[in-house]
Amino acid sequence: MSRKPYVREVSKTTWFLSQPRYKRYMAREVTCVFILIYTFLLICALGALAKGPDAFQAFLHALRGPLGVLFNLAALVATVYHSMSWFDVTPQAMPIQRGEEFVPGNVIVGAHYGAWAVVSLIILIWGI
Amino acid sequence: MEIIKTDVAIVGAGGAGLRAAIALAEADPKLRIALISKVYPMRSHTCAAEGGAAGVIKSDDSLDLHFNDTVGGGDWLCDQNAVEYFINEAPNELMQLEHWGCPWSREPDGSVAVRPFGGMKIKRTWFAADKSGFHILHTLFQTSLKYPSIQRFDEYYAIDLLVDDGRCQGLTALEIRSGEMRQFQAGAVIIAAGGAGKMFPFTTNGAIKTGDGMALAYRAGVPLKDMEFVQYHPTGLPNNGILLTEGCRGEGGILVNKHGRRYLQDYGMGPETPVGQPVLKTMELGPRDRLSQSFWHEQRKGNTVSTPWGECVLLDMRHLGEKKINERLPLVRDLCISYLNMDPVKEPIPIRPVVHYCMGGIHTDIKAATPVPGLFAAGECACVSINGANRLGSNSLTELLVFGRRAALSAIEHLQSSPSASNDPALSAQARASEDRIRALFDQSAGTETVAGLRKEMMHTMEENAGIYRTGEELQRACEKIAELRGRYANLALTDKSKVFNTDLMQALELGSMLDCAETVAVGARDRTESRGAHQRLDFTARDDQNFLKHTLAYHHPKEPPRIEYLDVVITKSQPGVRDYSGAKK
Amino acid sequence: MSEERQIQLEVLRYNPETDSQPRYQTYTVPCVNEWVVLDALNYVKENLDPTLSYRWSCHMAVCGSCGYMINGEPKLGCKAFIHEYGDHIRVEPLANFPIERDLVTVVEDFIAKLASVKPYLIPKEDKPISAGEFRQTPAELKKYKQYTLCINCMLCYAACPQYGLVPEFLGPAAISMAHRYNQDSRDGGRDQRQEVVATDEGVWECSFVGACSEVCPKHVDPAGALQQVKVASTIDWYKEHLMPWVKK
Numbered sequence: 010m011s012r013k014p015y016v017r018e019v020s021k022t023t024w025f026l027s028q029p030r031y032k033r034y035m036a037r038e039v040t041c042v043f044i045l046i047y048t049f050l051l052i053c054a055l056g057a058l059a060k061g062p063d064a065f066q067a068f069l070h071a072l073r074g075p076l077g078v079l080f081n082l083a084a085l086v087a088t089v090y091h092s093m094s095w096f097d098v099t100p101q102a103m104p105i106q107r108g109e110e111f112v113p114g115n116v117i118v119g120a121h122y123g124a125w126a127v128v129s130l131i132i133l134i135w136g137i
Numbered sequence: 138m139e140i141i142k143t144d145v146a147i148v149g150a151g152g153a154g155l156r157a158a159i160a161l162a163e164a165d166p167k168l169r170i171a172l173i174s175k176v177y178p179m180r181s182h183t184c185a186a187e188g189g190a191a192g193v194i195k196s197d198d199s200l201d202l203h204f205n206d207t208v209g210g211g212d213w214l215c216d217q218n219a220v221e222y223f224i225n226e227a228p229n230e231l232m233q234l235e236h237w238g239c240p241w242s243r244e245p246d247g248s249v250a251v252r253p254f255g256g257m258k259i260k261r262t263w264f265a266a267d268k269s270g271f272h273i274l275h276t277l278f279q280t281s282l283k284y285p286s287i288q289r290f291d292e293y294y295a296i297d298l299l300v301d302d303g304r305c306q307g308l309t310a311l312e313i314r315s316g317e318m319r320q321f322q323a324g325a326v327i328i329a330a331g332g333a334g335k336m337f338p339f340t341t342n343g344a345i346k347t348g349d350g351m352a353l354a355y356r357a358g359v360p361l362k363d364m365e366f367v368q369y370h371p372t373g374l375p376n377n378g379i380l381l382t383e384g385c386r387g388e389g390g391i392l393v394n395k396h397g398r399r400y401l402q403d404y405g406m407g408p409e410t411p412v413g414q415p416v417l418k419t420m421e422l423g424p425r426d427r428l429s430q431s432f433w434h435e436q437r438k439g440n441t442v443s444t445p446w447g448e449c450v451l452l453d454m455r456h457l458g459e460k461k462i463n464e465r466l467p468l469v470r471d472l473c474i475s476y477l478n479m480d481p482v483k484e485p486i487p488i489r490p491v492v493h494y495c496m497g498g499i500h501t502d503i504k505a506a507t508p509v510p511g512l513f514a515a516g517e518c519a520c521v522s523i524n525g526a527n528r529l530g531s532n533s534l535t536e537l538l539v540f541g542r543r544a545a546l547s548a549i550e551h552l553q554s555s556p557s558a559s560n561d562p563a564l565s566a567q568a569r570a571s572e573d574r575i576r577a578l579f580d581q582s583a584g585t586e587t588v589a590g591l592r593k594e595m596m597h598t599m600e601e602n603a604g605i606y607r608t609g610e611e612l613q614r615a616c617e618k619i620a621e622l623r624g625r626y627a628n629l630a631l632t633d634k635s636k637v638f639n640t641d642l643m644q645a646l647e648l649g650s651m652l653d654c655a656e657t658v659a660v661g662a663r664d665r666t667e668s669r670g671a672h673q674r675l676d677f678t679a680r681d682d683q684n685f686l687k688h689t690l691a692y693h694h695p696k697e698p699p700r701i702e703y704l705d706v707v708i709t710k711s712q713p714g715v716r717d718y719s720g721a722k723k
Numbered sequence: 724m725s726e727e728r729q730i731q732l733e734v735l736r737y738n739p740e741t742d743s744q745p746r747y748q749t750y751t752v753p754c755v756n757e758w759v760v761l762d763a764l765n766y767v768k769e770n771l772d773p774t775l776s777y778r779w780s781c782h783m784a785v786c787g788s789c790g791y792m793i794n795g796e797p798k799l800g801c802k803a804f805i806h807e808y809g810d811h812i813r814v815e816p817l818a819n820f821p822i823e824r825d826l827v828t829v830v831e832d833f834i835a836k837l838a839s840v841k842p843y844l845i846p847k848e849d850k851p852i853s854a855g856e857f858r859q860t861p862a863e864l865k866k867y868k869q870y871t872l873c874i875n876c877m878l879c880y881a882a883c884p885q886y887g888l889v890p891e892f893l894g895p896a897a898i899s900m901a902h903r904y905n906q907d908s909r910d911g912g913r914d915q916r917q918e919v920v921a922t923d924e925g926v927w928e929c930s931f932v933g934a935c936s937e938v939c940p941k942h943v944d945p946a947g948a949l950q951q952v953k954v955a956s957t958i959d960w961y962k963e964h965l966m967p968w969v970k971k
Contacts, residue, residue, distance in 0.1 A: 011740050102954060272871060280844075282841075638827045
């Protein structure tokens with residue numbers, strides 16, 4: 010048998026360094042880590058609340074420290090990036106056909122941003 | 138050598154081969170079907186057909202009109218019984234494709250839409266935007282995956298037919314990936330391996346269109362019929378020959394020369410029709426041979442536009458508007474922008490005639506049977522003949538469906554009626570001889586000729602001497618040159634000595650096929666001292682029904698030029714007449 | 724328009740009979756600027772080195788034969804214009820496929836996956852040919868038309884990191900083709916295809932990198948198709964588990 014196909018191994022650990030688009034993808038995925046940690050913090054907050062007002066105050070105080078603020082800022086940036094990257098692909102994932110034509114992508118994306126703004130506004134008003 | 142036993146072996150897995158395979162699988166699920174192709178099925182050149190497929194479906198159309206358009210378009214060289222069978226079967230076949238999921242373009246009410254094409258009295262071309270061949274091929278390929286009895290041998294190159302006891306009983310083929318030879322023993326063989334446009338340098342044909350199927354049958358003693366009729370498509374991109382479908386003109390595109398004149402009116406296809414309102418069988422909707430010939434005259438008169446890629450005329454589609462072009466001709470727009478950096482929405486596109494289709498091919502009767510029992514042929518490689526001296530645009534896609542299926546039915550009839558026993562030692566001896574022939578070519582290293590060198594000379598010879606207009610002197614030169622090249626072929630040296638995916642060897646074999654085909658074109662054209670359809674002689678300008686209402690049959694000889702015989706055309710109801718493409722007719 | 728320019732064409736070579744691993748060979752090619760990379764390869768084959776092996780045919784981006792990695796990016800050789808590159812162009816066989824020889828890859832895996840999704844019409848209703856066509860409005864046609872445009876060039880498999888890491892992944896083109904038939908108004912075979920598609924090796928292996936759609940030469944947008952399949956499969960799950968009384 011003269012055939013001997015050659016298989017190029019893909020590195021399980023560094024594959025995403027080979028192309029810029031893979032790096033962008035990894036950046037999007039890494040934002041999840043911040044969201045994960047933030048979720049964990051929320052659970053901690055619940056735990057502290059259950060222990061009583063003092064524990065909760067102490068927890069809030071810790072969050073107001075430079076590390077806490079820094080993390081919250083980073084988490085905000087990551088969450089915004091994460092959301093935007095998903096908004097951008099919604100026309101692909103959820104196309105809407107009206108009559109013969111498909112609704113233009115920017116309309117669908119725009120609707121998402123609109124909804125986001127509205128929800129944020131409600132929460133802000135409610136919060137205040 | 139491994140022996141593969143099968144009931145029907147099909148060589149070629151494009152439109153005709155796939156259609157035949159499906160017809161066999163549907164007729165009898167127990168039949169073993171070997172589908173052998175030098176490329177994966179979806180690479181076959183059916184995919185490049187753009188405009189559409191003709192079949193009578195609308196109430197304003199009739200079978201008679203399709204018959205007349207086809208026979209007149211073919212300059213009365215068509216066998217009329219074959220045409221009749223063809224037009225009768227055409228609507229069923231196109232409808233069958235619809236039922237298999239082909240994404241035909243539609244009317245608002247959901248029925249299949251049709252568009253006008255050249256040489257048609259009524260619009261009857263079914264289309265899927267301007268990717269009709271592509272969709273037909275993929276629909277057929279994907280449908281074929283339903284049938285477990287269709288066993289594919291992708292990337293196997295057919296080498297020789299095995300003919301014993303007067304019957305075709307199989308073939309040898311080279312597995313390209315391993316370089317190993319295989320013997321296919323089959324009760325029947327169907328050849329559906331496409332045309333041979335690559336013997337010319339400037340063609341819409343893909344690299345694989347090298348006449349292998351034609352040469353396969355030819356070398357086994359089957360005559361090639363009417364090979365001198367080679368169709369030039371009037372609208373190819375000038376830099377690389379990429380096809381711009383006739384649909385461009387069907388939708389309303391116009392042809393103008395450098396003075397902006399719609400010059401077709403000067404060649405019997407006028408009077409001029411209003412821009413954007415194409416009139417059937419008139420001006421831009423004349424037949425392909427006439428349009429290509431008009432270009433030749435315009436070039437002689439100095440009316441063509443000089444471009445970096447040679448002399449051109451202009452295809453103007455601007456008046457169609459962006460919306461219509463995007464909907465009906467998206468591929469055309471993409472091709473113009475990609476390969477010429479010009480947008481048909483904004484500017485006229487330079488085009489010139491380009492070799493497109495072989496009307497001739499393996500001689501078959503109307504049942505797709507060749508003179509060798511057990512051997513059948515369909516598609517461009519075959520000559521039934523429904524195309525005569527000039528194929529009507531959009532008949533070829535339909536042809537490969539109608540006759541692909543017909544070949545399958547004939548193969549089944551043959552299996553039922555002929556003895557199934559084969560003389561295995563005799564077949565194996567032939568197979569070994571076939572293998573030895575390839576090994577000799579492979580091992581030959583003392584030669585001085587190269588594949589690329591001989592190929593270039595062949596292409597140049599064909600373009601110079603066997604083009605749109607021909608003379609006896611030039612054709613004689615072509616005959617001598619091709620004969621010389623066939624001789625020099627024996628002195629070929631292969632550089633590549635690897636068994637695995639040896640494309641050097643493949644190209645050498647393809648060159649051999651093309652030289653065989655080219656010689657039948659040249660000799661057939663030299664001996665046909667008349668002008669008819671796509672075969673135009675400057676030294677014999679008139680059609681000569683007295684002497685040449687006949688098919689040319691070219692028989693192979695291993696060393697000598699082909700022996701030529703003639704066969705009467707079958708005429709049933711349409712006597713040869715005048716081909717009228719002027720708007721004056723009714 | 725026909726300016727000439729010399730390029731260095733660096734091509735991956737691998738001859739299984741003499742090489743233990745691939746190597747690179749560089750050819751100096753005088754190119755006309757409007758050439759595509761395939762033209763440069765053909766120049767090499769005809770003039771410099773007849774042993775170079777690669778697949779090609781139509782030269783108009785419809786047969787899908789000539790997919791290569793060109794400067795690391797999956798491209799059709801017939802649609803990669805020389806003028807878009809510098810003086811050095813590197814051509815390699817499509818990533819994620821075994822190399823048969825030189826630029827020729829082994830593609831059986833893709834073909835088998837395509838076949839596995841039942842990429843053919845499974846009609847909703849039986850209808851004889853004589854009864855005419857299944858009616859389909861232009862809007863219904865448009866719903867799936869984009870996904871019929873796949874030329875099986877496999878650039879999306881070469882671009883998909885997931886396919887590289889998990890070879891069992893059904894992959895972009897095959898799932899898009901399933902989606903194409905699922906979306907066809909004439910088809911009733913979605914349930915059969917879901918058995919193959921809505922699986923771990925099917926659509927759930929996709930992590931939506933989106934590279935497939937970025938490299939697709941026919942703008943099929945396989946990534947979009949896969950996400951739509953995910954959405955529909957998720958809805959299936961909820962219907963089945965939360966609303967079992969709702970008939971499918």
